[in-house]
Amino acid sequence: MNRIKSKLQESKKLLSIYFTAGYPQIDDTVSIIEDLEKNGVDMIEIGLPFSDPLADGPTIQESSTKALKNGMTTEKLFQQLKDIRKTVKIPLIIMGYFNPMLQYGVEEFCKKCEEIGIDGLIIPDLPVDVYSEKYQAIFEKHKLINVFLITPQTSEERIGFIDSVSNGFIYMVSSASVTGATSGFGTETKDYFKRISKMNLKNPQIVGFGISDKQSFKEATEYSNGAIIGSAYIKHLTKNGVGKNSNFVKTIR
Amino acid sequence: MTYQADEKGYYGEFGGAYIPEMLYPNVEELRQQYIQIMQEESFQKEFKDLLKDYVGRPTPLYFASRLSEKYNTKIYLKREDLCHTGAHKINNTIGQILMAKRLGKNRVIAETGAGQHGVATATVCALMGIECIVYMGEIDIDRQAPNVARMKMLGATVIPAKSGSRTLKDATNEAIRDWINNPVDTHYIIGSVVGPHPYPDMVARFQSVISEEIKSQLLEKEGREAPDYVVACVGGGSNAAGIYYHYLDNPEVGIIAVEAAGKGVLTGESAATSALGKEGIIHGSKTLLMQSPDGQITEPYSISAGLDYPGIGPMHANLFRSGRAEFISITDADAMKAGQELAKLEGIIPAIETSHALAIFEDRKFKKDDIVVLNLSGRGDKDLSTYIEYFNL
Numbered sequence: 001m002n003r004i005k006s007k008l009q010e011s012k013k014l015l016s017i018y019f020t021a022g023y024p025q026i027d028d029t030v031s032i033i034e035d036l037e038k039n040g041v042d043m044i045e046i047g048l049p050f051s052d053p054l055a056d057g058p059t060i061q062e063s064s065t066k067a068l069k070n071g072m073t074t075e076k077l078f079q080q081l082k083d084i085r086k087t088v089k090i091p092l093i094i095m096g097y098f099n100p101m102l103q104y105g106v107e108e109f110c111k112k113c114e115e116i117g118i119d120g121l122i123i124p125d126l127p128v129d130v131y132s133e134k135y136q137a138i139f140e141k142h143k144l145i146n147v148f149l150i151t152p153q154t155s156e157e158r159i160g161f162i163d164s165v166s167n168g169f170i171y172m173v174s175s176a177s178v179t180g181a182t183s184g185f186g187t188e189t190k191d192y193f194k195r196i197s198k199m200n201l202k203n204p205q206i207v208g209f210g211i212s213d214k215q216s217f218k219e220a221t222e223y224s225n226g227a228i229i230g231s232a233y234i235k236h237l238t239k240n241g242v243g244k245n246s247n248f249v250k251t252i253r
Numbered sequence: 254m255t256y257q258a259d260e261k262g263y264y265g266e267f268g269g270a271y272i273p274e275m276l277y278p279n280v281e282e283l284r285q286q287y288i289q290i291m292q293e294e295s296f297q298k299e300f301k302d303l304l305k306d307y308v309g310r311p312t313p314l315y316f317a318s319r320l321s322e323k324y325n326t327k328i329y330l331k332r333e334d335l336c337h338t339g340a341h342k343i344n345n346t347i348g349q350i351l352m353a354k355r356l357g358k359n360r361v362i363a364e365t366g367a368g369q370h371g372v373a374t375a376t377v378c379a380l381m382g383i384e385c386i387v388y389m390g391e392i393d394i395d396r397q398a399p400n401v402a403r404m405k406m407l408g409a410t411v412i413p414a415k416s417g418s419r420t421l422k423d424a425t426n427e428a429i430r431d432w433i434n435n436p437v438d439t440h441y442i443i444g445s446v447v448g449p450h451p452y453p454d455m456v457a458r459f460q461s462v463i464s465e466e467i468k469s470q471l472l473e474k475e476g477r478e479a480p481d482y483v484v485a486c487v488g489g490g491s492n493a494a495g496i497y498y499h500y501l502d503n504p505e506v507g508i509i510a511v512e513a514a515g516k517g518v519l520t521g522e523s524a525a526t527s528a529l530g531k532e533g534i535i536h537g538s539k540t541l542l543m544q545s546p547d548g549q550i551t552e553p554y555s556i557s558a559g560l561d562y563p564g565i566g567p568m569h570a571n572l573f574r575s576g577r578a579e580f581i582s583i584t585d586a587d588a589m590k591a592g593q594e595l596a597k598l599e600g601i602i603p604a605i606e607t608s609h610a611l612a613i614f615e616d617r618k619f620k621k622d623d624i625v626v627l628n629l630s631g632r633g634d635k636d637l638s639t640y641i642e643y644f645n646l
Contacts, residue, residue, distance in 0.1 A: 051417065051549040052535070054429050055273040061416050073547045098271060099534045103548030124273040125534065149274040153436050158277070173275060176436045 003091040003119045004145050004168045007042055008204050014226025015040075015217070015252060016206060017233050018095060020047040020063040021080070022072025028242050029080045035242065037090050039249040045122065045228065048077060048096030055124045057180035059231040063238075074104045078112050085117035093147065095122040106135055110142040120145035120168055132165050147171050149208075152192045156199070163201045170203045172196060172224060174210040180231030185210065185219050197223040217252050256501040256568070256577055258457075262450020265575060267567035270449035272537045275433040279441075280537075282356065284451045290355050291348075291458060303347050304462060307380070308337045310344075312463075314470035314626070319598040326619035329480070330601070330629040331467060331496060340604065340631030341460060341492045342373040346442055348459035350377040353440035360384045360439045364428040366393055366421035366488075367558030367635065368400025369604075370444030375409035385409040388427040390420035393558060400635060418552045421562055425536050445489025446566035449537030453494075453566050460495030467626055468499060480624040482507040486610040488524070488560035490569045492630035497572075507579065509617070510569060511610045513555035514582035524553035525582040526565045527573045535563065541570040556585040556639065557605040559631075587612040589643050592633065604631030605639060 007014065017036050021029050033044055049064035049072050056064070077094075084092065094113065101109045101123065113121070121144055126135070128148050139146050145168035150159050153176060162170060175181075175189055185193075189210075196205060207220040212232035220227040229252065236248045262268045262284075272280055290296055304310040312332045321328045333341035346363075353361055361378050363385070365371030371387040378385035387404055391413040394401055404411050417423040425448075432441045446453040446460075468478040483500055485493035487510045500506035515523035523529060530541035535550060542564035543551045555561045565573075572578035583591075592608030595601050603611060607630045619625055633640065640646060 052422065052426055054426055054536075055275060055433065057430070058416070065417065068549060075547075097534075099544070099550070100548035102533060103531070103544065103546065125271045125537070127270065127272060127274070127277070130269065130271070151275050151278075151436075153278040154274065155278070176275065177434050178275075178430045181434065 002143060002145055002168070004043070004093070007091050008169060008225060013221035014042040014206065015249070016043040016045060016226055016228040017041050018045040018047055018228055018230035019233060019237065020049055020060060020067050021077050022049055022067030022070045023063040023234070024066070024237055024241060026070040026072060027080070029077065030084060031242055033084065033088055033092070035245045036249070037088050039246045041090065041249060042226065043091045043093065045093045045095045046077070048074060048094055048100060050097040050100060053097060055178055057178040057231060059180040059234050063234045074100050074109070078116065081116045091119045092117070093120040093122055094118055098123050098126045107138050110138050110144055113144055114142040118144065120147055122147045122171060124149060128162050128165055136165070149173050150196070151176060152189070159196070159199065159201070163203055166203045168203065169225065170201065170205045171228070172205040172207045174207055174220065177209060179209055181210070184216055190219065193223040214252055256572060258450070258454040258568070262454060264567045264571035267540050267570040268450055268453060269539050270537055271534045271539060272449045273433070275436065276429070276449070279432060279436055280449050286356065287352065287451050287455050290352055296351060296355065299351055300348055304344065308343055308347060309335060310462065311466045311470070312336060314467055314474065316474065317599050320595065323598065324614040324619070325621055327622065327624045329471070329624065329626045331463060331626060333463065333492065333628060333630050334601070334603065334607070334632035338373050338376050339634060340369050340373070341463065341495060341628070342370045342444060343376065344462055344495065345444065345456050345459040345491060346370070346373040346377045349440070349442040350381050350383065353383065353442070354381065356440060358438055358440035360386070360435065361442055362386045362388065362428050362431050362439055363442045363444060364388050364421065364424040365444065366390070366424065366561060368393070368397045368404065369559060369631065369635065371409070371411070372400055372403050372407070374442050374444070375404040375407035378409065379407045386431065387411050388414050388424040388431070390414045390418070390424045392419045393421065393424070397558065397635070421558070422550065429536065445491040446494045446568055447489040447536055447538060447564060453538065453568055456491055457494040457498055457568060460491050461498035463492070463495035463628065464497065464499040467496070471624070471626070475624060479503055479506050480626045482509055482619065482623065482625045484509040484511065484610050484613065484625060485628040486511045486560060486606045486630065487565055487569055488513070488562045488606065489564070490566040492628050494566065494568055496626065496628040508572060508577060509613065510572065510578050510580050511613055512580060512582045513557055513560035513588070513609055514584045515554040515556070517584055518582055522554035524555040524560050524562065526563065527580040528582060530564070538567050540564050540567045541573065556588065557609065559604070559606040560609065581613050581617060583609040583612040587615065592640070593644065601629070602633035603629060604633050605636045607631055
């Protein structure tokens with residue numbers, strides 16, 4: 001069974017961490033992943049950096065720019081991850097924008113992911129309709145789970161469509177914002193979490209955007225299966241470098 | 254066979270809407286309504302009245318006799334430089350501000366490179382009493398100070414884009430991020446035929462007034478609606494879309510697109526997307542764009558800020574790929590020379606963007622009785638400091 005699916009069956013609130021590959025240093029990728037797993041993180045999103053990350057706020061943008069300056073490329077990331085499954089057991093997801101994957105070749109990209117043991121992809125600018133029309137068959141052939149986003153503005157009808165195309169979990173964006181823009185959730189956001197929870201979707205939901213500490217993690221996971229932390233972790237890396245992950249994970253749970 | 258967009262916003266294989274889910278409700282709302290709103294009688298009336306009384310349309314179709322004599326053909330200039338605010342950009346912003354009002358939006362955002370689209374947006378927002386925020390690259394803010402001042406005087410807030418290369422591409426990213434953060438009350442006025450569907454088609458329709466006017470003006474002057482060639486410069490390509498629009502599907506009209514070669518197509522300092530670009534995704538649209546082998550979008554270069562964009566609109570990508578249009582690239586030096594020449598021969602100082610289109614006559618020869626209509630997309634006032642420095646005026 002796909003590692004994401006079996007992880008989602010565990011009866012705990014999943015903590016998922018995003019980091020940008022190639023940041024702070026080009027060769028930090030493997031040690032960041034191993035260290036996060038050691039500290040009890042349930043799932044990791046490996047960010048493939050892009051020059052023009054439309055859905056990201058300043059923190060992730062800056063880490064992407066730095067990673068590209070450090071020399072990160074798609075091929076380089078695949079090389080770094082080549083032996084990752086010898087040491088790491090938790091689900092690994094690559095998160096990136098569509099253009100670098102398109103240039104690598106979607107089929108080739110998916111094939112490489114399968115060889116390495118990547119379990120899923122999150123591609124914010126690949127819309128669900130284009131995916132289901134053109135790419136779903138390729139993803140499925142290579143046993144990759146594709147994760148789609150929903151927001152407080154997504155209509156129930158569209159959430160239904162996204163649920164029907166999804167086969168892992170739904171990435172529930174906490175508020176109308178780019179990454180790293182907010183902290184803490186108001187009544188409106190909590191109502192949205194409740195509303196989605198009541199829809200009884202086939203796929204579990206994991207919340208992302210705006211989670212940075214124990215309090216926001218607790219709130220985000222009250223009505224969902226887990227939460228993703230990105231910008232707050234990048235800030236931690238910027239300040240402390242790699243190897244101090246235990247401090248970070250402890251502050252969350 | 255048509256060269257217009259299909260229902261899903263594709264021009265051949267180019268176009269579409271490759272957008273994050275956060276943008277979907279806004280873009281979808283626009284997609285569902287734009288054609289219907291544009292076809293409403295009250296919309297058409299308000300749009301046409303403003304184009305006439307506020308923008309100053311129709312703009313003249315001027316027979317450039319001395320230029321024609323020099324190049325031994327018949328050259329007409331479509332005088333978009335005479336529009337209010339100095340360029341064709343305002344045709345689109347008038348249309349989009351009326352669209353924003355009908356969609357019930359009370360806040361407008363825009364991106365700008367040289368500041369022309371920013372000024373045109375700030376102008377219509379002032380006219381309608383709507384809040385206006387313009388994103389502009391930090392570097393462009395420094396080199397286009399007069400346009401920044403104009404926008405501020407018109408009541409707009411200019412926000413510097415400090416990410417990436419701090420130019421047009423990054424200003425567009427910041428505007429998109431603003432739209433993600435403000436999904437309910439805000440309309441994004443994109444300045445060119447780029448971005449996710451329905452923008453390329455909507456902007457092309459608003460700019461199509463250019464070729465609509467040419468048809469009747471040419472009929473009056475030459476007894477025919479269609480010229481032998483239409484010529485325009487292409488950055489994103491909105492003035493080009495406007496002059497091509499009603500001739501796209503008429504194979505008897507030759508289409509010529511002029512890109513900025515910068516210091517030379519192969520120098521690494523160029524914006525000639527058709528020559529250097531590959532298929533990819535930029536700002537929500539599948540099109541030709543300049544990028545690294547790894548799919549990172551690269552920085553273009555041109556002396557003209559309006560052509561300094563790493564992609565082209567999907568309409569133009571399709572015109573290039575299908576062979577429907579002839580693409581020519583012009584260097585900084587040849588463009589500057591052509592701008593100087595038009596000033597001396599016809600008494601018109603063109604925008605440097607337009608100077609690129611004017612520069613084709615040196616090498617691209619036409620028959621004596623060919624009718625060539627060139628879009629004089631903007632006036633050169635904004636470029637005076639560049640002309641002064643270049644020619645030591």
